[in-house]
Amino acid sequence: MFRKKARSIFVILIIGFCIAIFVTEYEVNENIGDRLNFVSQNADTLITVQSAGGYGGFGGFGGGASPMNESVLGLVTTHVGNVVAVQPIITERISGGGESQGGFTMPVIVQGEDPSQTLMLNFGGTVSITQGRSLDSGDVNSAVAIVGTEYASDNSVGIGSQITVGNDSVAVVGIYTTSTGSDFGTNGVIVPYNTAMKAYAAPGPSIIYVTVNYAGNVDATVSQLQTILGSSYNVVSLSSVESQLQNSINSIAQSSEDGLYVALITAAAVMMFVMILITRERTREIGVLKAIGFKNRAIVIQFFTESVVLAILGFVVGIVLYVVAGQELTNVLLSSTSSGGPGRFGGFAGPGRMGGTYGSLNFNLSPEMMATTLVLAIALGIIGSLYPIIRAVSLKPAEALRYD
Amino acid sequence: MTESDNIVVLEDVKKDYVTSGRKEPVTALRGVNMTIKRGTMIAIKGPSGSGKTTLLQVIGALDLPTSGMVKVNGEDISEMGEGELTEYRAKTIGFVFQSYNLIPNLTALENVELAMEALDVPAKKRRERALALLTEVGMEDRLNYKPTKLSGGEAQRVAIARALANEPSIILADEPTGNLDSSTGHSIIELLVKLCKEKGTTIVIVTHSDAIPKLCDLTFTIKDGKITSEQESKRLAETEDKRKVLRIALSASEKIVDKLVNAGYLDIDSLSKASVDELKDVLGDRNRAERIAKKVKLLKDNEEIIA
Numbered sequence: 001m002f003r004k005k006a007r008s009i010f011v012i013l014i015i016g017f018c019i020a021i022f023v024t025e026y027e028v029n030e031n032i033g034d035r036l037n038f039v040s041q042n043a044d045t046l047i048t049v050q051s052a053g054g055y056g057g058f059g060g061f062g063g064g065a066s067p068m069n070e071s072v073l074g075l076v077t078t079h080v081g082n083v084v085a086v087q088p089i090i091t092e093r094i095s096g097g098g099e100s101q102g103g104f105t106m107p108v109i110v111q112g113e114d115p116s117q118t119l120m121l122n123f124g125g126t127v128s129i130t131q132g133r134s135l136d137s138g139d140v141n142s143a144v145a146i147v148g149t150e151y152a153s154d155n156s157v158g159i160g161s162q163i164t165v166g167n168d169s170v171a172v173v174g175i176y177t178t179s180t181g182s183d184f185g186t187n188g189v190i191v192p193y194n195t196a197m198k199a200y201a202a203p204g205p206s207i208i209y210v211t212v213n214y215a216g217n218v219d220a221t222v223s224q225l226q227t228i229l230g231s232s233y234n235v236v237s238l239s240s241v242e243s244q245l246q247n248s249i250n251s252i253a254q255s256s257e258d259g260l261y262v263a264l265i266t267a268a269a270v271m272m273f274v275m276i277l278i279t280r281e282r283t284r285e286i287g288v289l290k291a292i293g294f295k296n297r298a299i300v301i302q303f304f305t306e307s308v309v310l311a312i313l314g315f316v317v318g319i320v321l322y323v324v325a326g327q328e329l330t331n332v333l334l335s336s337t338s339s340g341g342p343g344r345f346g347g348f349a350g351p352g353r354m355g356g357t358y359g360s361l362n363f364n365l366s367p368e369m370m371a372t373t374l375v376l377a378i379a380l381g382i383i384g385s386l387y388p389i390i391r392a393v394s395l396k397p398a399e400a401l402r403y404d
Numbered sequence: 405m406t407e408s409d410n411i412v413v414l415e416d417v418k419k420d421y422v423t424s425g426r427k428e429p430v431t432a433l434r435g436v437n438m439t440i441k442r443g444t445m446i447a448i449k450g451p452s453g454s455g456k457t458t459l460l461q462v463i464g465a466l467d468l469p470t471s472g473m474v475k476v477n478g479e480d481i482s483e484m485g486e487g488e489l490t491e492y493r494a495k496t497i498g499f500v501f502q503s504y505n506l507i508p509n510l511t512a513l514e515n516v517e518l519a520m521e522a523l524d525v526p527a528k529k530r531r532e533r534a535l536a537l538l539t540e541v542g543m544e545d546r547l548n549y550k551p552t553k554l555s556g557g558e559a560q561r562v563a564i565a566r567a568l569a570n571e572p573s574i575i576l577a578d579e580p581t582g583n584l585d586s587s588t589g590h591s592i593i594e595l596l597v598k599l600c601k602e603k604g605t606t607i608v609i610v611t612h613s614d615a616i617p618k619l620c621d622l623t624f625t626i627k628d629g630k631i632t633s634e635q636e637s638k639r640l641a642e643t644e645d646k647r648k649v650l651r652i653a654l655s656a657s658e659k660i661v662d663k664l665v666n667a668g669y670l671d672i673d674s675l676s677k678a679s680v681d682e683l684k685d686v687l688g689d690r691n692r693a694e695r696i697a698k699k700v701k702l703l704k705d706n707e708e709i710i711a
Contacts, residue, residue: 284505288501288505288507290490290493291464291499291505292518293491293493293495293570294494294521294522295490296486396466396468397461397466397493398458399467401466401505
């Protein structure tokens with residue numbers, strides 16, 4: 001098998017690359033699924049208000065939306081009917097402190113939210129407290145924070161710890177996870193809106209979530225808000241963009257799903273090609289083994305073992321590649337698969353923003369995923385080598401010995 | 405000569421090949437009839453494309469005849485199933501190829517052991533036997549060399565050791581000296597002659613050479629897929645003469661003489677060097693062995709008195 005070392009290394013690398021792509025696509029697919037759930041669950045009655053052109057933050061949660069003036073919040077709160085909740089959010093990033101993978105440090109997102117309202121995760125879902133307490137109406141002006149489980153674990157932060165947010169220090173009172181049960185979005189900090197405003201000297205919210213009393217009033221409320229706020233602001237209902245968003249997300253999800261299959265089929269094709277090459281080269285050897293009395297079963301086992309070893313080495317290389325370069329691979333994959341989506345919702349579709357968008361993806365490889373990939377790699381080895389091996393052992397010894 | 409003396413019997417064996425690019429099958433063997441006696445050394449001679457290798461492959465069950473009967477040790481191998489053929493190849497036949505066909509990434513020792521692996525011989529026994537065989541063929545100082553590091557003659561010796569690994573009753577050698585210079589080739593043939601004589605192994609050699617048949621008991625000439633001549637050599641005649649002398653001198657049955665000749669005891673001299681235990685191994689009976697040993701001693705003593 002390893003008689004031709006350069007070829008073996010090349011094959012292992014190709015299979016490894018396919019496996020790295022497979023794992024990455026799988027993770028992207030999983031995370032996109034979480035986002036899609038969030039959008040679907042909240043689409044009926046939710047409206048967002050942002051500075052014009054700032055919608056990248058909606059889907060992307062990148063924290064890059066331009067802040068609005070505080071007066072906008074007043075206009076929204078006091079002049080609009082049918083509204084059951086208004087949640088202004090200030091979104092900022094803390095550079096560093098996030099999980100580092102392959103030289104890429106995921107930014108920590110700080111959200112300033114009105115603690116008297118339901119806390120909304122920009123990443124999808126709502127807050128679910130695992131330790132300590134949540135923020136409440138008593139915390140409106142307090143220097144307190146709740147932090148995500150991932151942030152807490154990466155930065156060794158617990159209840160009572162002091163962390164720096166903007167120019168201020170705040171005390172951690174609670175640790176949260178997401179209501180969806182996903183790790184996605186737990187690499188963040190939530191502080192009271194006023195605390196964030198002070199800490200970052202923000203002129204106003206980055207985004208305002210407006211919840212309308214029922215779905216039938218959404219269009220009227222959007223229209224009313226747009227009239228009040230003028231063209232400097234974009235007022236969009238999630239229901240109006242849901243289909244576009246769904247299409248965009250579905251297209252990425254489909255691309256990543258296609259990528260899964262392409263990666264698997266490529267790896268299987270490479271394996272089959274290599275096994276055909278190996279068995280062709282070694283057909284005479286198979287003839288010799290048959291001539292000296294080896295059973296077909298023993299020959300098949302030997303060749304299967306060789307191809308499974310190749311596939312397992314490819315798996316190891318693939319996992320190493322994924323750990324080292326999973327983030328970069330995601331950016332490359334998504335920027336190449338997402339063009340053509342609605343530019344307005346750049347957070348999901350605009351190639352230029354994908355890096356930021358998926359910077360917060362969860363790149364933890366679960367033992368289940370490792371096991372699944374290993375089983376797939378072994379299956380690849382067997383499937384890829386099935387035809388060439390069966391073909392080779394079905395030859396009569398004399399035919400195999402004549403083979404050059 | 406009893407029927408059990410015939411180790412290989414071919415009756416009207418035909419073999420057709422279907423080759424790519426040709427509509428009509430190619431006929432390699434056209435009704436071959438052949439009988440090979442146990443413990444003899446046979447040469448099969450003929451021009452290229454005459455069917456020599458096909459004949460060897462049919463005897464070795466590397467290929468099956470299109471029609472006809474191939475009886476080896478009294479069993480028709482053309483009637484055997486795949487499993488029986490595999491066992492037949494492992495136990496009864498040892499192959500020696502022109503291009504050695506050693507496994508390139510295994511050492512000389514491992515190549516010999518490999519043949520025994522096919523019969524699930526325990527590892528320790530495999531190692532011991534492979535060492536003994538490689539020593540027997542003069543390769544004891546090249547045990548851990550891979551085939552690429554061996555000369556042609558050395559590689560062929562390893563191939564012969566591999567062929568002997570499972571103590572086959574027949575060795576089929578397809579132009580074993582074809583890739584070797586004349587002196588190396590000669591030493592390989594001498595080795596095969598020695599094996600035939602000492603172990604009683606039947607050896608069938610396919611060859612182009614004129615020299616090799618002279619060392620064999622019988623030469624078959626094949627042309628266009630048919631045996632055109634069958635010629636006994638001097639060696640076989642000598643063996644037959646010795647067999648007769650031995651039978652008279654020992655007053656033994658044909659069966660006992662066959663056993664002794666097949667074990668390489670062709671005359672009183674060679675028998676006088678054998679111990680009773682060795683004779684018991686050959687004859688399978690101590691009383692008989694003691695009787696033979698006693699007669700041999702008497703004959704030798706008389707010889708000395710006369711001298």
